[in-house]
Amino acid sequence: DAGVIQSPRHEVTEMGQEVTLRCKPISGHNSLFWYRQTMMRGLELLIYFNNNVPIDDSGMPEDRFSAKMPNASFSTLKIQPSEPRDSAVYFCASSFGYNEQFFGPGTRLTVL
Amino acid sequence: QKEVEQNSGPLSVPEGAIASLNCTYSDRGSQSFFWYRQYSGKSPELIMFIYSNGDKEDGRFTAQLNKASQYVSLLIRDSQPSDSATYLCAVNRPGGGADGLTFGKGTHLIIQP
Numbered sequence: 762d763a764g765v766i767q768s769p770r771h772e773v774t775e776m777g778q779e780v781t782l783r784c785k786p787i788s789g790h791n792s793l794f795w796y797r798q799t800m801m802r803g804l805e806l807l808i809y810f811n812n813n814v815p816i817d818d819s820g821m822p823e824d825r826f827s828a829k830m831p832n833a834s835f836s837t838l839k840i841q842p843s844e845p846r847d848s849a850v851y852f853c854a855s856s857f858g859y860n861e862q863f864f865g866p867g868t869r870l871t872v873l
Numbered sequence: 874q875k876e877v878e879q880n881s882g883p884l885s886v887p888e889g890a891i892a893s894l895n896c897t898y899s900d901r902g903s904q905s906f907f908w909y910r911q912y913s914g915k916s917p918e919l920i921m922f923i924y925s926n927g928d929k930e931d932g933r934f935t936a937q938l939n940k941a942s943q944y945v946s947l948l949i950r951d952s953q954p955s956d957s958a959t960y961l962c963a964v965n966r967p968g969g970g971a972d973g974l975t976f977g978k979g980t981h982l983i984i985q986p
Contacts, residue, residue, distance in 0.1 A: 794973050803978035804917070804961065817973060852916055859905065859965075862974065864916035 763787075765865030767853050773871045779841040782868045785834055786855030794854040794862060795828055795838050804852070810836065843872045876900075879962050879977035887985050892949040894980050896962030899943070903964040906938055906945045907974065911959045921947060952984045 766785040774780055786793050794809040808818040810830045818828070825844070830836040840847055848871050854862040876899040886892040894908075905924055909917035923929045923936040923945065935948040945964075949956055959981050963974040 796976075804976040806973035806975065809973040820973070859972075861919045861922070864918070867916050 765853055765855050765863055767851075767865040767868050769868060770866060771869050771871075773873065774843055775873050776844055777842045778872075779839065780843045780847075780870060780872075782838040782851050782853075782870070784836045784838070784853030784865060786836070786853070787863055788834070790855035790857050790863075791833070792856045792858065792862075793830060793836050794856075795836070796852040796854065796864075797849045798852060798867075799849045807838070840870075843870075845872045848872050877962055877964055877975050877977035879960075879980050881978060882981040883983050884980055885983045885985055886952050888952055888954060890952055892952045892956065892982055892984070894947040894949075894960050894962075894982065896945045896947075896977055897943055898945070898962075898964045898975075900964065900975075901940075901943065903943075905965050906936070907963040907965075908934075908936060908945075908947045909961040909963060909976075911961055911979065913958075917961055949982075954984050954986050957982060957984045 765787055768783045792811050795807040796804050797807055798804045807820045808828045809816055813830045826840055828838045850867045850869050852867045853865045856862040878897045908921040910920050911917045921934050921936040923938045926938050926940050929936045933950045937946045959979040961979045962977040965972040965974050
């Protein structure tokens, strides 16, 4: 099994630009999670989906952030417009029900 | 608001000794508790989970849960240099489906050879 796949692994962009992060969960998993990790705030849940349906997006910092899951094998997290304070490592994780969440390698985002 | 508190460390332990990592949580409704290990520059990986009060052992690792005190701990016996990492405590509160995890900020553990 390839595990959770995220792309890109690194993204450097300028303030104001649109950023799209991508995630492919483990085949057969029905839950997908987006987390953000910074030194100051640690690892924070942004949003999660069950069976492709967004369940809780209360962790999304503001309207500049949006996430979609058009099918069971793909999800995107979009930031528009990006700001320097969005710089962080963004992790995608997937699970089957309440079982273990498997994390992807993360996308390191730098907004200049 | 769910909160999970951990001592950030660093916690320095000599090789071969027992490392003890602690975590407290604020949501009394929390039902599932997890310990993740994260090496620098890598993603978190699950090492232990516990649902019931008491101890759960897996190899060199023991998780301990006390729901009355809202306290969960992780013991690592016979600590090895390869155990040096940040250990993240996480809790969830299942309800109608998989739930996202609330993480502590982690404890940085250093095993001294």
